Amino acid sequence: xxxxxxxxxxxxxxxxxxxxxxxxxxxxxxxxxxxxxxxxxxxxxxxxxxxxxxxxxxxxxxxxxxxxxxxxxxxxxxxxxxxxxxx
Amino acid sequence: xxxxxxxxxxxxxxxxxxxxxxxxxxxxxxxxxxxxxxxxxxxxxxxxxxxxxxxxxxxxxxxxxxxxxxxxxxxxxxxxxxxxxxxxxxxxxxxxxxxxxxxxxxxxxxxxxxxxxxxxxxxxxxxxxxxxxxxxxxxxxxxxxxxxxxxxxxxxxxxxxxxxxxxxxxxxxxxxxxxxxxxxxxxxxxxxxxxxxxxxxxxxxxxxxxxxxxxxxxxxxxxxxxxxxxxxxxxxxxxxxxxxxxxxxxxxxxxxxxxxxxxxxxxxxxxxxxxxxxxxxxxxxxxxxxxxxxxxxxxxxxxxxxxxxxxxxxxxxxxxxxxxxxxxxxxxxxxxxxxxxxxxxxxxxxxxxxxxxxxxxxxxxxxxxxxxxxxxxxxxxxxxxxxxxxxxxxxxxxxxxxxxxxxxxxxxxxxxxxxxxxxxxxxxxxxxxxxxxxxxxxxxxxxxxxxxxxxxxxxxxxxxxxxxxxxxxxxxxxxxx
Numbered sequence: 355x356x357x358x359x360x361x362x363x364x365x366x367x368x369x370x371x372x373x374x375x376x377x378x379x380x381x382x383x384x385x386x387x388x389x390x391x392x393x394x395x396x397x398x399x400x401x402x403x404x405x406x407x408x409x410x411x412x413x414x415x416x417x418x419x420x421x422x423x424x425x426x427x428x429x430x431x432x433x434x435x436x437x438x439x440x441x
Numbered sequence: 442x443x444x445x446x447x448x449x450x451x452x453x454x455x456x457x458x459x460x461x462x463x464x465x466x467x468x469x470x471x472x473x474x475x476x477x478x479x480x481x482x483x484x485x486x487x488x489x490x491x492x493x494x495x496x497x498x499x500x501x502x503x504x505x506x507x508x509x510x511x512x513x514x515x516x517x518x519x520x521x522x523x524x525x526x527x528x529x530x531x532x533x534x535x536x537x538x539x540x541x542x543x544x545x546x547x548x549x550x551x552x553x554x555x556x557x558x559x560x561x562x563x564x565x566x567x568x569x570x571x572x573x574x575x576x577x578x579x580x581x582x583x584x585x586x587x588x589x590x591x592x593x594x595x596x597x598x599x600x601x602x603x604x605x606x607x608x609x610x611x612x613x614x615x616x617x618x619x620x621x622x623x624x625x626x627x628x629x630x631x632x633x634x635x636x637x638x639x640x641x642x643x644x645x646x647x648x649x650x651x652x653x654x655x656x657x658x659x660x661x662x663x664x665x666x667x668x669x670x671x672x673x674x675x676x677x678x679x680x681x682x683x684x685x686x687x688x689x690x691x692x693x694x695x696x697x698x699x700x701x702x703x704x705x706x707x708x709x710x711x712x713x714x715x716x717x718x719x720x721x722x723x724x725x726x727x728x729x730x731x732x733x734x735x736x737x738x739x740x741x742x743x744x745x746x747x748x749x750x751x752x753x754x755x756x757x758x759x760x761x762x763x764x765x766x767x768x769x770x771x772x773x774x775x776x777x778x779x780x781x782x783x784x785x786x787x788x789x790x791x792x793x794x795x796x797x798x799x800x801x802x803x804x805x806x807x808x809x810x811x812x813x814x815x816x817x818x819x820x821x822x823x824x825x826x827x828x829x830x831x832x833x834x835x836x837x838x839x840x841x842x843x844x845x846x847x848x849x850x851x852x853x854x855x856x857x858x859x860x861x862x863x864x865x866x867x868x869x870x871x872x873x874x875x876x877x878x879x880x881x882x883x884x885x886x887x888x889x890x891x892x893x894x895x896x897x898x899x900x901x902x903x904x905x906x907x908x909x910x911x912x913x914x915x916x917x918x919x920x921x922x
Contacts, residue, residue, distance in 0.1 A: 363539035367857065370534025374527050374690060378682075385520050385669045386678050393664035401652030403667045406516050410523050414723045421530055422716050431708040434541045 359432045366429055373424065377417050384409035446755070447596060449764030450771065453633065454610050457626050457775070461614025464622035474808050478619035479550050479787040485624055485705045487713025491529075492631035493624045494701055494714065495721045496776035498528050498692065499634060501587040504729055504770035509746020511733030515659065515666030517676040522730040524681070527689040528698075529719030533711055535693050536702040539856055541711070544703035551784075552696045552852070553792040555703070559855045559920075562863035566792060568870050572847050573696055573788045578822070579833040580840035581781040585826040588774040594751060595767055604826055607775075612819040615779050616812060620704070623779045630772035635721050637769030638728035640762055641754055645732050648757040649739045658738035666734070683891040687842055691893060694849030695841070697780045700787075782822075786815040839878055842893035846873030849897060850904045858908075862915050865908030873900035 389396070389405030399407040471477035485493070511518040540555075547558040553573075557566045588611075589604035596603065614622045649655040659666040666672050669681075692698055705711055729750075736743075736753045743749050754766045790811050795802060802810065825833055847870045854861040876896040880887055887895060 357542075359542060360539060363537050363542070364857070366537050367535050367539070370531055370537070373534070374531055374685075377527060378685060381520075381523060382678070382682065389669040393660065393668045396667065398653075398656070401656055403516065403656070405669060406520070406667070409669075410519060410727060414523065414526060414727060417526060418716070418719055418723065421719055425712045425716060429708075429712050431712075432538055432542075434538070434545050434707065436542075436546055 362430045362432055369424060369428060373417075373421065376420070377413075380413040380416065381409050384413060443755075443760050443763075445760035446764040446767065449761065450595070450768050453629075453768045453772070456629060457610065457614055460625045460629065461618035461622045464614075464618030464625060467621055468617075468619055474804055474811070475550050475791065477621070478808075478811055479783065479791065480700075480704045481619070481621035481624050483545075483704050483706065484621075485701075485710060487705075487710040488717060489624050489628050490533075490701065490705045490710050490714035491717035491721060493627035493776075493780075494532070494698065494718050495529065495725070496627040496631035496634065496773065497697055497701065497780040498525075498695075498722070498777075499631075499725055499773050500584060500777040501591065501770055501774045503725060504634070504773050505587070505591070505747050505750055507726075508729050508733030508736070508750045509748070511730045512736055512743065512746060512749045514671040514673070514676065515663075515668070515734055515737075516731075517669045517671035517681070519727065519730040519734060520669050521676065521681045521684050522726045523723075524684045524687075524689045525726045526719065526723050527685070528692045529722035530715045531690055532693050532698055533702060533715050533718070535853065536699060536856065538708065538711070540699075540702050541705065543856065549703060551787045551791050552700050552703075552848075553788060556851060556855065556866075557792075557796070560851075560863040560866055562867070564867055565851070565863055565870070566796065568867065569696075569848070569851075570788050570792045572844060572870075572874065574785055576836055576840040576844055577697070577781045577785050578818070579836035581778055581785065581822050582825050582829060582833050583837040583840075584774050584778045584781070585822050586829060588771065588778065589826065591751075591770055591774065594748075601827065604823065607771075608819070608823045608826070611775055611778055611782070612816070615782050616815045616819065619811075620783055623776075623783050624704075626779065627776045630776040631721060633765070633772045634769045634776075635724050637766040637772075638725050638732075641750075641758065641766045642728045642732055642735075644757040644762070644766075645735045645739060645753060649735055655735050655738050659734070662737070666737070677889055679889050680886065680891065683894045686897055687845070687891050687893040691842070691845040691849060691897060693853060694845035694847070696844065696848060697777075697784045699848070699852060700784060782815065782819060785818055786811065789814045789818070838881065839874070842881075842891075842896070843874050843877040845893060846877050846896040846900050849873075850901050854904055854908075859920055860908050860912050860915075861904070862908050862911060864911040864914075865904040865906075868907040869900040869904035872903045873897070876900070 385405050396403045468477055476482055544555055549555040553566055553569045588607040592603035592607055593600050663672050670676050736749050740753050740756055754763045794810055850869050851866045873896045876899055881892045
């Protein structure tokens with residue numbers, strides 16, 4: 355009894371984990387990569403310290419865009435009811 | 442009391458009442474009372490799903506407490522707050538379609554229904570029910586107190602009067618309207634939260650003379666306000682990173698959030714909700730915490746963090762707009778409280794009363810029990826909130842991280858791992874909660890990490906080990922996962 359819909363569901367859950375890892379990497383990398391030094395030497399983007407701009411503003415925008423693309427390309431529509439499911 | 446400020450708040454309450462009455466019509470005409478009252482008939486579309494998720498998740502601390510801390514710690518606290526972005530997409534992706542399909546197959550109304558069918562264990566049902574009732578009841582009381590304090594500070598009414606206004610308005614629409622009213626009011630409340638955040642952010646930036654100006658004042662006061670390590674240099678990368686577990690990915694284990702992941706209509710709703718939810722949660726968490734930082738040059742010298750957001754709003758916005766923005770923390774509190782009330786009530790009615798006390802109750806009896814239980818719990822919370830007992834205040838400390846540690850693996854492994862069994866689940870639930878309480882009490886920020894980290898890791902290891910060690914007992918079991 356193998357439900358084809360579960361294959362789709364499993365893949366989508368893995369995509370979720372992948373997205374969180376990307377999210378964390380962007381957030382952590384920019385924050386501590388650019389913001390690790392002396393605050394006196396920070397460069398600024400649109401008025402914000404560069405680490406903050408890339409990690410919290412651009413990073414968030416990028417994640418939203420990425421999630422939108424992933425939803426459009428990889429997330430499939432399946433029925434949730436058993437009688438219509440393709441067992 | 443400014444009438445112009447209070448007017449939008451009153452208008453907001455009237456709209457919320459209207460929704461409750463409208464939702465009650467659905468309950469009267471529905472042929473499956475339980476599914477309608479506790480799950481809204483599994484009819485939520487994408488926008489409503491997104492809003493009820495983020496509104497349940499975002500509480501008074503996102504609007505009052507959080508900005509207050511950001512005020513004293515600077516941009517490092519905004520960085521920490523952004524660990525909440527995954528709450529917008531991760532829960533729906535991880536529980537995802539599998540949870541939606543299985544919940545329907547098991548005809549689950551509550552999260553515990555799913556656990557009962559999956560593990561076939563009374564111990565798990567009882568442990569889960571007790572954790573939900575005890576911890577979320579205390580959490581509800583704390584939110585109730587917060588909501589009353591907020592009304593008290595905005596209107597100048599006494600605490601008791603404020604508590605009754607807040608509690609009665611929530612109770613009426615929840616009791617008569619059930620989950621449908623909760624989800625619809627959450628949609629209004631979630632929208633107010635997003636709109637309020639944007640208005641206040643713009644107002645604050647204008648009042649501070651632009652971002653450049655505000656940043657240079659912050660640097661002039663203390664350059665560490667703009668560093669990721671916080672103004673006191675105490676936000677280490679490890680500590681901040683472990684918040685991803687508490688307020689980001691661990692949210693999967695919160696019953697009030699997980700139950701929403703089985704109440705939507707179809708795949709399309711889920712896809713839409715992931716996008717809208719992420720945008721909304723990103724806007725609120727980024728906006729409100731950044732506001733807390735920007736408030737510092739605009740409104741210097743505030744000692745009590747919780748006063749930053751209300752005082753700032755009254756200072757930088759004209760009264761009518763201030764009323765709309767101040768409806769946001771009230772909306773955030775209400776939308777959290779109503780979800781908790783619904784959840785505790787469904788646990789008592791469905792998981793205790795129908796499972797163990799009266800399995801053959803008729804529809805009319807179930808209906809009466811649901812209204813009575815919801816009302817009694819609601820009034821019990823009011824009585825406790827009038828004079829919060831120390832025990833409940835103490836229990837509330839574990840309501841978030843502790844519940845995550847109890848439920849996350851029981852739900853996620855139960856859903857995806859065929860070898861997950863009841864012994865593993867029971868061991869992991871007990872380990873998660875007791876370790877959380879012990880670490881929180883005796884070794885806070887152990888090894889420089891947030892309290893939640895070790896209990897989540899330990900309950901995972903215990904779950905897997907015990908399940909594998911006892912797997913021979915389940916050789917012939919047929920699972921529907």
